[in-house]
Amino acid sequence: MLDFPKWKIWGIALVVALGVLFAAPNFVPNGRMPSFLPDKQLSLGLDLRGGSHLMLEATTEDVRKAKLESLEDTVRSELRQAAGGAIAFTDLSLAGGKLRFVVTDPARLDAAIAVLTKVTAPIGVGSSRDVDVSRGAAPGEVVMAETESGVANSIDNAMAQAVEVIRKRIDELGTREPTIVRQGSNRIVVQVPGLQDPAALKALLGKTAKLEFKLVDTAADPEEVAQGRAPPGSQILPNIDGGAVVVKRRAIISGDQLVDSQVTTDQNGSPAVSFRFDSTGGRRFAQATTENVGKPFAIILDGNVISAPNINEPILGGAGIIQGNYTVQGANELAILLRSGKLPVELKVIEERTVGPDLGADSIRAGSIAGIVAVLAVSALMVLSYGRFGVYAVLALVINVILILAVMSAGGLTLTLPGIAGMVLTIGAAVDANVLINERIREEQRKGRGVATCVETGFREATRTIWDANSLNIIVAIIMFLFGSGPIKGFAVVLSIGIATSVFTAVTIVRLMVARWLTSARPASLSI
Numbered sequence: 001m002l003d004f005p006k007w008k009i010w011g012i013a014l015v016v017a018l019g020v021l022f023a024a025p026n027f028v029p030n031g032r033m034p035s036f037l038p039d040k041q042l043s044l045g046l047d048l049r050g051g052s053h054l055m056l057e058a059t060t061e062d063v064r065k066a067k068l069e070s071l072e073d074t075v076r077s078e079l080r081q082a083a084g085g086a087i088a089f090t091d092l093s094l095a096g097g098k099l100r101f102v103v104t105d106p107a108r109l110d111a112a113i114a115v116l117t118k119v120t121a122p123i124g125v126g127s128s129r130d131v132d133v134s135r136g137a138a139p140g141e142v143v144m145a146e147t148e149s150g151v152a153n154s155i156d157n158a159m160a161q162a163v164e165v166i167r168k169r170i171d172e173l174g175t176r177e178p179t180i181v182r183q184g185s186n187r188i189v190v191q192v193p194g195l196q197d198p199a200a201l202k203a204l205l206g207k208t209a210k211l212e213f214k215l216v217d218t219a220a221d222p223e224e225v226a227q228g229r230a231p232p233g234s235q236i237l238p239n240i241d242g243g244a245v246v247v248k249r250r251a252i253i254s255g256d257q258l259v260d261s262q263v264t265t266d267q268n269g270s271p272a273v274s275f276r277f278d279s280t281g282g283r284r285f286a287q288a289t290t291e292n293v294g295k296p297f298a299i300i301l302d303g304n305v306i307s308a309p310n311i312n313e314p315i316l317g318g319a320g321i322i323q324g325n326y327t328v329q330g331a332n333e334l335a336i337l338l339r340s341g342k343l344p345v346e347l348k349v350i351e352e353r354t355v356g357p358d359l360g361a362d363s364i365r366a367g368s369i370a371g372i373v374a375v376l377a378v379s380a381l382m383v384l385s386y387g388r389f390g391v392y393a394v395l396a397l398v399i400n401v402i403l404i405l406a407v408m409s410a411g412g413l414t415l416t417l418p419g420i421a422g423m424v425l426t427i428g429a430a431v432d433a434n435v436l437i438n439e440r441i442r443e444e445q446r447k448g449r450g451v452a453t454c455v456e457t458g459f460r461e462a463t464r465t466i467w468d469a470n471s472l473n474i475i476v477a478i479i480m481f482l483f484g485s486g487p488i489k490g491f492a493v494v495l496s497i498g499i500a501t502s503v504f505t506a507v508t509i510v511r512l513m514v515a516r517w518l519t520s521a522r523p524a525s526l527s528i
Helices: 006-027 060-080 106-118 148-172 199-205 222-226 279-291 328-340 357-386 388-410 417-446 451-483 486-521
Strands: 051-058 089-093 099-103 131-135 141-146 179-183 187-193 211-215 234-238 244-248 258-265 271-277 297-301 304-307 319-322 347-355
Touching: 006 388, 006 486, 051 060, 051 148, 051 199, 060 089, 060 099, 060 106, 060 141, 060 148, 099 106, 106 131, 106 141, 141 148, 148 179, 148 187, 148 199, 148 328, 187 199, 199 328, 199 347, 211 244, 234 304, 244 297, 258 328, 271 279, 271 328, 357 388, 357 417, 388 417, 388 486, 417 451, 417 486, 451 486
Parallel strands: none
Antiparallel strands: 051 187, 051 347, 089 099, 099 141, 131 141, 179 187, 211 297, 234 244, 258 271, 271 319, 297 304
């Protein structure tokens, strides 16, 4: 075990050199390294750098409502294309959280149920489906309702999509290393280090950014509208300039087909927002404007009409401009919202916390002091207890800390306060392996064996124990990462990296140093 071929020596040297290169930016002011060298610094978490913490809660009723609206489109499409000809129906209703309609021809009731059952999706491996299709109480009536498993699946998908949309919006702000994690079934925790004013963040995340284009219902009776009653198939929406607008319930196109949105100016030089559809959306937009020339259509954002211009001519380019009383900042925020996509659910801020940079600096200072004291105390104990072998252990400990910083910097990982605790714990645990090796060498010495035999046997026998113990530690760290929350995950990540690097430094690097010393000095006895 004390024989090291040249390729292995060069491999160990390369690993240590790379560790020094990747860890070095953390010790250089502002991370100013030559352009040909790594310059990534360790990212600090909210508790060390300061920043904003928000907890968002989703309104799950929005998910149920959206599902019903999509079912309405499915019913119209599938029954129109049914085999044997279109299946006519009347009295479509979304009341009571269920979709109901009446098939005009009772003879085709079973055919309608069969067609709609085919488009429902199975949930899991059982026989459960996302939507239940059944006969209603009235003659010819069909009732469609989400099952419990379907509701849970819809909420889960919506929350997963919401996390991605939030991530895109925060990335547009240019912030570094945000933490966005789900908590429970309908909550999302957002932590943005370095952002001291959460107002802009709240404004950005609190908007759904649901963009729709709907035709204005010009046939609506103003008296009925004044009493809050819209014609069948229409709805009343507030206008941002005051008053209300009656629009058709079905959208001619939505913002799902948007591929870009930028800040621009209108003909008066005022800030505006341009948008562009993909090829499919562009064709639909062109078809809708071609078929409705001379009619007004409403541009709706989050249920508010922001503009209702007339379609003077077909819009064939697949692009347009949203005008309004926008400031440059307001137009930029709207462009970000449209680019990142709409939130599938409305999110409300239920918890808000701001951590000042001074508190983070205090935490870093306290953590650094704890780390330095731990290194000095462990180093002194090892040197006093094991002499030369203790010095080797201290050198390995320093390399271990460098490798931890290097791995975290290169991997873009975030260091939090629990992560510092994990690093300090790793410092203490890192020398455990050397203690086991040294005590095993002492045991072989007491048996009267030669120097080389004592060292080789000590390393060989202790290594088995070291691998077994650290394998269990890694398993525990993985479990902590998989099932723990944010702070626990940070602790588990640093602990896992520290365990891996400590085994490498304590077993491989120390063994190399001892082997080189034995080969060059050829001592007649060991002082350990």
